[in-house]
Amino acid sequence: MKGFRPTIMWLSPTTRSSLALFMVATPIAAAAYSLPASQIQNSHDAEKHNKNNSYIHKVAVFGADNRGALPRKLQALKKSIGLVYNNRARSVCTGFCVTERTIATAAHCLFRTAGERRPKLAEFRFVLRALRNWPSSRIEGFSIGSPDQFVIAGSRKLKIEPRIDATRDWALMRLAKPLCRGAQLPVQVKSESEIAKVAKDKSLLQVSFHHDYANWRLAHAGPCAIEPVNKHNKNKRIDRDFTAPGDLILHRCDTGGASSGSPLLEKGRDGKLSVVAINVGTYVQTRMLVENGKIVRRFKSDAIANTAVSARVFADLIGPFSNANLLSSAGDIRQLQTLLSNRGLYDAKIDGSYGPTTRKAIQAFQGNIGDELAGLPTEGLLKELQSLAAQQAPASAKTKRQN
Structure with missing residues (x-):
């Protein structure tokens, strides 16, 4: 009975079975x-x-x-x-x-x-x-x-x-x-x-x-x-x-x-x-x-x-939530999730739905660059990720040619 606290316990001499009275938090x-x-x-x-x-x-x-x-x-x-x-x-x-x-x-x-x-x-x-x-x-x-x-x-x-x-x-x-x-x-x-x-x-x-x-x-x-x-x-x-x-x-x-x-x-x-x-x-x-x-x-x-x-x-x-310029469409959220996934920060389904997993991925990115960990899907965040992806694309192509 993991997680329960026994308050009374005794052994029955006739049946040799253990009885216990537990106090448990029921579903709230x-x-x-x-x-x-x-x-x-x-x-x-x-x-x-x-x-x-x-x-x-x-x-x-x-x-x-x-x-x-x-x-x-x-x-x-x-x-x-x-x-x-x-x-x-x-x-x-x-x-x-x-x-x-x-x-x-x-x-x-x-x-x-x-x-x-x-x-x-x-x-x-x-x-x-x-x-x-x-x-x-x-x-x-x-x-x-x-x-x-x-x-x-x-x-x-x-x-x-x-x-x-x-x-x-x-x-x-x-x-x-x-x-x-x-x-x-x-x-x-x-x-x-x-x-x-x-x-x-x-x-x-x-x-x-x-x-x-x-x-x-x-x-x-x-x-x-x-x-x-x-x-x-x-x-x-x-x-x-x-x-x-x-x-x-x-x-x-x-x-x-x-x-x-x-x-x-x-x-x-x-x-x-x-x-x-x-x-x-x-x-x-x-x-x-x-x-x-x-x-x-x-x-x-x-x-x-x-x-x-x-x-x-x-x-x-x-x-921050009330004043942010949040992304307005599921397509924008999908693009955001894809860019975060490409950086190894998001490993869930690319579904265009903002939730705790997407929020944590955003916070991880914000932590990496020293920003406040608001975790909000803003227009500015998407532009920043797009800009970083564009900067990394030529470097990645150059590396492939050298190899």
Whole structure:
């Protein structure tokens, strides 16, 4: 039972079979939500859905449900926080503005998790659902069927079983329209201990959409508590269950389905808000009784805390990603991949799709020439690679003639 921590073990004198009680992190519950498209587009249908209790499953409410209507002082957030949804895939999450045309959300909202069929990025929309006219935009590049390079994510194949990729569950996507002009939320880099202090000062809150709350109105939760990672890291349980646990935030803001991708916000003394983390799911542990290597009984799962990824993981990428002149077609990406492959930096399929493998190859090239490791497929990068290839071609031809 590799990766499990035995808490009780004894030997039965009658059967001489070993019994063990294990505590294991179960697959993390992602706070995305699946529903028919009409329930995003038609508020009446959504209201009928919410009245049917059999459909309502809160992801994690700790004690009394403290989600409530958006206070008057926070009404401006209606222009900054919206829904990221895909009608065909029946996927709904929360997202928020970080520049006038860049949205932050959870990666699993766009790519689902490892082993699941990935939705088409061209079919996603971001809509400011709390505003009367519901302004919306697709991802940049959707019109030519090439939106991949306009999305950057911590992972496109997230693991939800130990070791869990919660700290890679972030994504930035560029919109085709500047939907967030004047409404972008500042992002502030803070350590877990600093965020815990914010929570202790009762200044940590979450604003999100929830499928079971008030007909898709924005909800406010807070002040929120933080569960120190070290508290749950006895025998290195957190280290074992999560990749990069140093960027993990365990919080107790009450959440419901569709709250994945929502911001955890610090309210400063001046009343101004800044994003310190992205809510992504719920950390659940299950006890199970094992006999001779077989599970003979599972006990009720316990929700330890909700999980968020610290803003320090993605904050430095917001500016470069938002301002870069990114390649606009799959053909350009294929050419970029070919040039990187010729330099021995890219060994995957030349498919014209920008993802983590292409990004790592770009970063390797940037590292070789001493550039910042942004890993973005820009027009300038392609021109530089083309120029280097052209310079090397005559030298290569001369060498062949000499041989």
